[in-house]
Amino acid sequence: MTKISSSDVRKVAKLARLELQEDQIEAYTAQLEKILTYIDQLQEIDTKNIIPTTRAVEVVNAMREDIVEVNCSREEILNQAPHREGDFFRVPKIL
Numbered sequence: 001m002t003k004i005s006s007s008d009v010r011k012v013a014k015l016a017r018l019e020l021q022e023d024q025i026e027a028y029t030a031q032l033e034k035i036l037t038y039i040d041q042l043q044e045i046d047t048k049n050i051i052p053t054t055r056a057v058e059v060v061n062a063m064r065e066d067i068v069e070v071n072c073s074r075e076e077i078l079n080q081a082p083h084r085e086g087d088f089f090r091v092p093k094i095l
Contacts, residue, residue, distance in 0.1 A: 004032040 009028050013020045020028070074087070083090035 003036045004029055008032075 006025050006029050009020070009025050009032065013025070013028075078084050078087065078089070081089045
């Protein structure tokens with residue numbers, strides 16, 4: 001019993017707005033049938049005692065302490081700006 005028919009392939013092609021020739025429809029029907037047969041084989045595997053995972057290798061975050069460090073004073077940073085206006089950087093108008 002086939003799971004994919006030519007009319008199924010035509011319908012999907014129409015939904016995807018693909019123009020397929022008749023020989024392409026037959027080829028895709030056969031290819032999709034093989035894919036579904038393979039999926040059926042995978043369904044037969046007993047995965048009852050297998051823990052679900054999202055990736056093959058477990059990824060662990062490397063965390064560090066969040067320590068506040070004062071490197072420069074506000075005044076030192078503002079003094080490095082090409083133009084300054086009080087406690088702010090002065091920049092050219094954009095609009």
